[in-house]
Amino acid sequence: MKFFIDTANLEQIKEAQALGILDGVTTNPSLMAKEGITGEANIINHYKAICEEVDGHVSAEVISTDFEGMVKEGEVLASLNPQIVVKLPMIADGVKACKYFSDKGIKTNVTLVFSAGQALLAAKAGATYVSPFIGRLDDISTDGLNLISEIRLIYDNYMYDTQILAASVRHTMHIIDCAKIGADVMTGPLSAITGLLKHPLTDSGLAKFLADYQKGH
Numbered sequence: 001m002k003f004f005i006d007t008a009n010l011e012q013i014k015e016a017q018a019l020g021i022l023d024g025v026t027t028n029p030s031l032m033a034k035e036g037i038t039g040e041a042n043i044i045n046h047y048k049a050i051c052e053e054v055d056g057h058v059s060a061e062v063i064s065t066d067f068e069g070m071v072k073e074g075e076v077l078a079s080l081n082p083q084i085v086v087k088l089p090m091i092a093d094g095v096k097a098c099k100y101f102s103d104k105g106i107k108t109n110v111t112l113v114f115s116a117g118q119a120l121l122a123a124k125a126g127a128t129y130v131s132p133f134i135g136r137l138d139d140i141s142t143d144g145l146n147l148i149s150e151i152r153l154i155y156d157n158y159m160y161d162t163q164i165l166a167a168s169v170r171h172t173m174h175i176i177d178c179a180k181i182g183a184d185v186m187t188g189p190l191s192a193i194t195g196l197l198k199h200p201l202t203d204s205g206l207a208k209f210l211a212d213y214q215k216g217h
Contacts, residue, residue: 001179002056004187006167008035008046012190013053019193024056026109026131026167026187028087029063044080051081059109059129061087062097070097078106085109085128090118095125102126109165116150123160129185133168134178144168145177152182172196 002023005016008031016022027050032038037046047060058081062073070093074086078101085107088094098108102125109129110122122130132151134144151164166178169188172195178186 001183002163002185003193004056004059004165004185005190005193006031006169006187007189008032008037008050010049010053013050016190016193017054021193022054022056023185024058024083024187025050025054026059026087026165028061028111044076047077047080047084051083054083056083057085057107057128058083059085059087059111061111062089065089065091065093067093067096067100070094071100074101074106087111087131090114090122095121098122098125098127102128111167114147116147116154119151119162119164120154123155123158123162127162129163129165131165131167131187134166134174145181148178148183149181 003021004024004026005013005022006026007013008027013025032043032046037043050058060077062070064070064073070088074097077084077086086101087109088097090110090112094110098110101108107128109131110127111131113119113122113130113132119130119132132147134148148164148166155162163184165185165187166183167187169175169186169192171192175186175192175196
C-alpha cells in the first residue's frame with residue numbers, strides 16, 4: 001500500500017518523508033489556503049517546492065469546472081514537474097479531461113468519487129488514480145469502506161490499471177481497514193500515519209528492556 005500525505009504543509013511533508021515511508025502528496029485549494037498560500041503564482045511555486053521534497057507523485061488540483069479550463073490549467077500544472085498528477089473533479093467535463101490527459105500520457109487523479117459507477121467511468125477514461133472519499137461518506141452514515149470494496153472488485157474484474165486512492169482518511173483504523181480490503185493508496189493527515197507507530201505494549205516493552213539494561217550496568 002502506498003502512503004500519501006494530504007497537506008500543503010512543507011514541514012509535515014518533510015517529517016513524513018524523513019520517516020522513509022512516504023510515496024507521494026495530495027493537496028487542494030483548501031489545503032493551500034489553510035497554509036496561507038493564495039494567488040496563482042504562489043500556488044505554482046508551492047507545488048514546485050513540494051515536488052522537491054518528495055520522490056513520488058504530487059496531486060495538483062484544477063479550479064476550472066469546464067473542459068477547456070481544466071485542460072488549460074492541467075497542462076500548466078503537468079509542465080511543472082513529471083511528478084505532478086492532475087487532479088480533476090468527477091463531473092462529465094472532468095471525465096472528458098481525464099481521457100484527454102490520459103491520451104497524452106499525463107497522469108490524472110479523479111477526485112470527489114462517491115460511487116462505484118463514478119469510479120468505473122474514471123477507470124474507463126484512463127485515470128491514474130481514483131479518489132473515493134471514505135471519511136465524508138462516514139460523515140453521512142454511509143459505509144465508505146464498502147465503496148472501496150466495490151471498486152476493488154470491479155477493477156479486478158476488468159484488470160483496470162487505475163489505482164484506488166482512499167481519500168478523506170481520518171484516522172489510523174481507516175488505514176488498516178483500507179489496507180485489508182485492497183486500496184492501492186491511502187492519503188490522510190500525518191497524525192493518521194504516525195498513529196500506526198503507537199502501541200502501549202511497545203512502549204512498556206521498551207521501557208522494561210531499558211530498565212533491565214540499566215540494572216546490568
